[in-house]
Every structure is written in structure tokens, then in C-alpha cells.
Amino acid sequence: MKLIDYFSLALDGVRERKSRSIGAVIGIVIAVVALALALGIGEAFKATFYETLKRAFGPDIIYVIPSEHLTESDVMILSSLPNAKQVIPIVGTSVIIKAGTLERAVMIYGIRPEYLKFIMGVDKVEDAIEEGSADLVGLNIIVGEYLAYDYLTQTKLIEVGQQVILQTPQRTSVAIVTGILKPAAGPGSAFINTRASVFINLDTFFRLFRKDMTYDLAIVQVEDVDKIKETMDLIKAYLPQAEVFSLKFALEQFGVFMSSVQIFLGIVSGIGLFITGLWIFDTMTINVVQRTREIGVMKALGFKKRQIMFLFLSEAIVITIIGVAVGAVLTIVLSNVVGIPMFGMMIKPKITPGILLLVTVTPIVTNLVATLAPAYRAAKLDPVEALRYE
Amino acid sequence: MSNIIRVVNVTKLYKMGESEVWALKGVSLEVKEEEFIAIVGPSGSGKSTLLYVIGGLIRPTSGKVYVNSVDITTMSDDELSEFRHRNIGFVFQMYHLIPRMTALKNVMLPLKLRGVPGTEAKKRALKALELVGLKHRAYHRPAQLSGGEQQRVAIARAIVTEPKIILADEPTGNVDRRSAIQIMELFKKLNKDLGVTIVMVTHNLELIHYCHRAARLLDGRIAKIYTPSEYRKLAEDMTRAVQAEAPVV
Numbered sequence: 001m002k003l004i005d006y007f008s009l010a011l012d013g014v015r016e017r018k019s020r021s022i023g024a025v026i027g028i029v030i031a032v033v034a035l036a037l038a039l040g041i042g043e044a045f046k047a048t049f050y051e052t053l054k055r056a057f058g059p060d061i062i063y064v065i066p067s068e069h070l071t072e073s074d075v076m077i078l079s080s081l082p083n084a085k086q087v088i089p090i091v092g093t094s095v096i097i098k099a100g101t102l103e104r105a106v107m108i109y110g111i112r113p114e115y116l117k118f119i120m121g122v123d124k125v126e127d128a129i130e131e132g133s134a135d136l137v138g139l140n141i142i143v144g145e146y147l148a149y150d151y152l153t154q155t156k157l158i159e160v161g162q163q164v165i166l167q168t169p170q171r172t173s174v175a176i177v178t179g180i181l182k183p184a185a186g187p188g189s190a191f192i193n194t195r196a197s198v199f200i201n202l203d204t205f206f207r208l209f210r211k212d213m214t215y216d217l218a219i220v221q222v223e224d225v226d227k228i229k230e231t232m233d234l235i236k237a238y239l240p241q242a243e244v245f246s247l248k249f250a251l252e253q254f255g256v257f258m259s260s261v262q263i264f265l266g267i268v269s270g271i272g273l274f275i276t277g278l279w280i281f282d283t284m285t286i287n288v289v290q291r292t293r294e295i296g297v298m299k300a301l302g303f304k305k306r307q308i309m310f311l312f313l314s315e316a317i318v319i320t321i322i323g324v325a326v327g328a329v330l331t332i333v334l335s336n337v338v339g340i341p342m343f344g345m346m347i348k349p350k351i352t353p354g355i356l357l358l359v360t361v362t363p364i365v366t367n368l369v370a371t372l373a374p375a376y377r378a379a380k381l382d383p384v385e386a387l388r389y390e
Numbered sequence: 391m392s393n394i395i396r397v398v399n400v401t402k403l404y405k406m407g408e409s410e411v412w413a414l415k416g417v418s419l420e421v422k423e424e425e426f427i428a429i430v431g432p433s434g435s436g437k438s439t440l441l442y443v444i445g446g447l448i449r450p451t452s453g454k455v456y457v458n459s460v461d462i463t464t465m466s467d468d469e470l471s472e473f474r475h476r477n478i479g480f481v482f483q484m485y486h487l488i489p490r491m492t493a494l495k496n497v498m499l500p501l502k503l504r505g506v507p508g509t510e511a512k513k514r515a516l517k518a519l520e521l522v523g524l525k526h527r528a529y530h531r532p533a534q535l536s537g538g539e540q541q542r543v544a545i546a547r548a549i550v551t552e553p554k555i556i557l558a559d560e561p562t563g564n565v566d567r568r569s570a571i572q573i574m575e576l577f578k579k580l581n582k583d584l585g586v587t588i589v590m591v592t593h594n595l596e597l598i599h600y601c602h603r604a605a606r607l608l609d610g611r612i613a614k615i616y617t618p619s620e621y622r623k624l625a626e627d628m629t630r631a632v633q634a635e636a637p638v639v
Contacts, residue, residue: 005502016490297486300447301500301547302475304468383447387486 010314020283027279028323031272036331036359038269040349042262059247062220067241069214083222083231088115089215099164102157108198110205132160132179136201140178146196148180173208277370284374295378296386305379312375320367324360394587395421400453402439413439415610426581426588431607437591438559445478445557446470479548483560485540487532493543494528500551518546538569558590574600595625
């Protein structure tokens with residue numbers, strides 16, 4: 001018997017039991033859409049944050065977070081490692097900044113002026129400046145845009161050249177705003193919110209806020225990305241208590257987390273598929289009972305067991321393919337309409353070919369498995385008993 | 391003519407829980423090619439069981455069944471299916487047409503099973519329907535046909551693959567007298583013109599004269615094989631005897 005004839009007979013069967021078939025198709029559509037959108041949202045979330053991570057963590061960057069502090073000699077040793085291109089030590093503390101009506105707790109970072117472009121991810125330090133200059137000497141400070149402007153009204157809170165007060169529990173200092181930063185984000189943005197922070201010359205920072213001249217963090221840029229693992233191993237050997245990680249590490253950790261989230265979302269949405277499978281099992285079981293005599297006739301005509309079985313499996317495939325096709329179209333339409341607002345942006349489901357393949361294959365496999373038992377029962381029916389069935 | 395069917399000492403035991411029923415108790419029967427034979431007998435005598443044993447739908451408990459000199463009792467289920475498809479056309483009392491399919495689609499079904507291409511299958515199915523006089527009803531569903539018409543569609547389905555043997559189980563049992571005669575004329579035509587061997591189970595004594603012979607089954611055994619005139623005489627004698635013993639109301 002030809003494949004097309006199986007499906008033609010299956011289609012006749014599906015048409016005969018319209019209401020049950022439509023019910024099953026609707027169930028499959030809902031299950032497919034739910035699964036695809038759940039996985040799509042997970043995928044979009046993953047893609048968005050991969051991008052953010054890649055921006056925040058350069059591929060040639062190693063972050064070294066000491067258990068307490070890094071000394072100047074630690075920084076020099078890190079700089080002398082074989083693959084180290086440069087080491088950017090970072091130190092920061094919390095202060096209250098007061099300027100006119102503005103009074104806010106912020107982080108202030110001490111930094112060598114030449115490293116600011118690296119932190120901001122620009123080629124020239126001037127490219128990181130929205131207004132004023134990057135002249136980070138003496139008591140000059142550069143502020144992030146969220147400090148310079150009111151976030152809601154966009155009115156200016158700090159002017160270039162303005163005197164501000166920096167207050168800690170130990171001391172109060174005066175500084176002068178020399179520049180306002182652009183909303184840029186480089187490798188430093190993994191740890192420093194450049195938009196809401198204050199930058200000051202490193203020497204000034206030590207003089208005002210940290211007399212012991214130690215650092216909180218070091219960013220190590222390597223020459224050869226392929227040897228980043230070896231460099232990390234050397235750092236770990238030198239600073240066994242420190243947290244040492246790179247983009248690859250961050251992506252791996254994030255990948256593991258997101259895969260777990262996606263699996264969870266998939267399982268929750270997959271319950272719909274399971275229920276659809278039960279519905280198909282129920283429909284097919286009733287189908288076999290209702291068509292017992294028909295099965296007897298087919299056997300009398302010479303249909304073999306596997307042909308009877310395949311006939312019922314074909315019906316499940318026909319119902320599932322209709323459901324999957326409608327579900328896939330609906331998913332693609334909905335993925336362009338629905339979204340989850342998160343972190344100031346709308347994350348829309350990202351329906352990849354892999355997701356489409358999964359939501360196509362899974363219902364077909366599930367429903368085939370669900371149909372196996374009733375189809376086998378049909379195939380095993382005794383022809384004469386089937387013919388006499390009332 | 392050589393024997394196309396040879397049933398040798400066939401028994402069939404049905405087990406229902408603890409009880410056992412012997413439907414056939416050593417039946418032997420030979421049917422020649424192009425013969426039209428009736429199997430008659432009272433209800434429960436094993437007529438249908440014998441028919442289904444010959445058609446490979448029921449496996450005998452013991453004995454042999456040869457069709458075209460091939461022992462079908464040793465065949466696997468799949469081989470039996472193939473054997474039925476290639477050699478046998480079944481006609482049932484209840485027609486057993488598939489309700490959702492038109493007459494044409496019902497007749498095309500065995501051809502589809504054989505893998506005959508659509509247009510060729512349709513052509514052959516229409517020819518079969520024409521042979522049974524129902525070409526004009528090809529696109530009607532069974533529910534739109536009379537009992538007699540449904541049975542003729544079932545006959546078209548049985549002959550569309552041009553089998554050598556038709557096994558008919560009470561083919562006129564569910565139709566009116568006029569339709570019964572039409573069906574029997576059709577069988578006669580198939581037997582005479584196309585050389586199809588027909589084995590028919592029936593209760594209807596009026597129809598015996600269409601057959602060459604009638605095998606009478608009694609309690610799972612062949613009591614005697616009659617010519618149509620012998621069997622009609624036996625039936626008339628039995629009817630008279632029953633009427634004589636019946637109380638006058």
C-alpha cells in the first residue's frame with residue numbers, strides 16, 4: 001500500500017470524527033504555541049544577556065577579585081605575567097555627593113587617567129566624554145550621566161566646572177566636575193556602573209579615601225586570547241584565594257543557568273504536550289473500539305497487522321501535523337507581537353529553527369507513542385471477532 | 391476440474407472460560423474449480439466457522455486446508471493476510487462496507503492495499519460497480535443505498551481484485567427477496583462467465599438451485615453432500631414433518 005493511500009485513508013478517518021479531531025488539533029496548537037513561546041523567551045533572554053556579557057567582559061579580559069585587597073606589588077606581578085598586556089587596578093568606595101539640590105550616595109573610583117578609555121570601551125578618552133574634558137588630575141572628577149541629569153525629567157543636576165562635596169564618614173572633601181561621561185560601556189561595566197559613578201585620579205583617591213594604597217579589583221588584558229587559560233592558571237597559582245574568571249567562564253556559567261531555566265520552562269510547557277498525548281490516546285482508543293468491525297473488514301480484505309497499525313498511526317500523524325502547522329504559524333505571528341518588558345527593553349520570543357524543529361518533532365513523537373497502544377490493539381484484533389463486534 | 395479447495399479432517403474447538411465447544415468435528419470437503427457450492431445446516435452447526443477456516447480468518451484446531459494446493463494452516467498471520475488478499479473475496483451478511491466512504495472508495499480499498507495507482511484503481515472499481523449494476527451509485531455512501539445495493543457494492547469490492555474464490559456468508563440474509571434473487575443471479579454470472587469458485591453459507595433453501603452442490607452440516611460434521619434437487623426434497627420433507635407435528639391452533 002502506498003504512503004499517500006495511508007494518509008488519504010487517515011484523512012477520511014479524521015474527517016469522520018470532526019469534533020474529536022478538532023479538539024485534539026486545538027490541544028496540539030496550544031501545546032506547541034506554549035512550548036515554542038516559553039523556549040523562545042528563554043532563547044531571547046539568553047541572547048540579550050549574552051550580548052550584554054560580551055560587551056561587559058571582553059574576550060581578552062581576566063578579572064581578578066582578591067579575597068581582601070590587591071597591593072601595588074600584586075599588580076606589578078600580574079603585569080609581569082608572560083601573556084599580560086596590561087593590568088588595570090581598580091579601587092572604589094562609597095561616598096555621598098552633594099551638588100546644589102543633588103545629594104546621593106554613589107561609588108567613586110580611583111583610576112589612572114590613561115585607563116579610563118579602556119573602562120569605557122573607547123579608542124580615545126575624549127570619545128567617552130559627553131561634556132567637558134577628561135582631564136583627571138588633582139581634585140578633578142568625571143561623573144556619569146545619571147548623576148549629571150535627572151533620570152526622569154532630564155534636567156541638569158551638575159554642571160561642568162561645578163564644585164561638589166564628597167562625603168564619607170571619615171572626611172568631607174571638595175572636588176570639581178571636569179567632565180560628564182557618555183552612556184558607553186566597556187570591559188569595566190561588568191563591575192562598574194559607569195553611568196552612575198564618579199571617577200577621580202588614583203593618587204587623589206588614595207590620599208582622600210584609602211591610605212593603605214590597595215586595590216579592590218584588577219582587570220588583566222592578555223596578548224593572546226588562546227592562552228587565556230594558562231594565564232588564569234598562573235594568576236590562580238599566585239592568588240589562590242582570589243576569584244579569577246574570564247568571559248568564557250562567565251558565558252559558561254550563564255549558559256548553564258540559562259539552559260536550566262530553558263529546561264524548566266520546557267518541562268512546564270511540555271505538560272501541555274503530555275496532556276495532548278493523553279487526549280490522543282483517549283481519542284485513538286475510542287476510535288479503535290468504534291471501528292472494530294471496520295478493522296475486521298480490513299483484515300478480511302488482506303490488511304496485515306503492521307498495515308492496520310500504520311493506518312492508526314497515520315491518523316495521529318495527520319492530526320498532529322495539522323496542529324503543529326497551525327501552532328507554528330501562530331507562534332511566528334505571536335512572537336512578533338508579545339514580549340516581556342525587562343530592564344527597560346521589550347524581550348520578544350526568539351523562535352530559532354531549533355525551537356521550531358523541537359516543537360514539530362516532540363508532538364509527533366509524543367502522539368505516536370500515545371497511539372502505539374491503541375494501534376497495536378487494533379492490529380492484534382481477531383478478524384472474526386472484530387467482524388461480529390456489535 | 392481439479393480441486394481448488396480441499397478441507398481435510400478439520401476440527402475447531404472454541405474455549406469460553408471453562409467450557410469447550412467443538413464447532414467442527416472432523417470436516418472434510420473438496421470444492422472443484424469454478425464450482426458454486428452452498429454450505430447449509432441449522433444455526434450453530436459450524437457453517438460460518440468452516441467458511442472462515444477456508445478463508446484463513448480462523449485457524450483450525452487440527453486438520454489441513456489446502457487452497458490452490460497450498461496448505462494455509464501452516465501460514466503466519468501476515469502470509470494469511472496476503473493469501474486472502476490474493477485469492478479470496480469475502481461477502482458478509484451485514485455487507486460491512488465502511489460507512490464514511492462512498493461505494494467507489496469502498497470498492498477501491500482492496501486495490502489501494504495492492505498499491506494500484508489511483509486512476510487505474512478508480513477505473514477498475516467503476517468496472518466492478520458496473521458489473522454489479524451500480525456504476526450510477528458510485529459516489530453514494532452506504533447509508534444512501536438499500537440493503538440489496540449495499541450487498542452488491544460488497545460483491546463489487548470482493549471481485550475487484552479478480553479473486554479465484556468468493557466466500558459468501560449468508561449474502562442474502564439481510565436483503566429482501568427481490569434483492570436476494572439479484573445477488574444470486576450475480577453470483578451465477580460471476581461463476582459461469584468469470585469462472586469464480588463460490589462457497590456460500592445460506593439458510594435460504596430457495597437459493598440452493600443456483601448452486602452445483604450443497605454440503606449439509608449437522609453438529610460440526612458434514613452430514614451429506616446433496617445436489618440441489620436432493621436438498622430441496624430433503625428440505626420439503628423436513629418442513630412437512632414439522633408441520634405435521636405442530637399443534638393445530
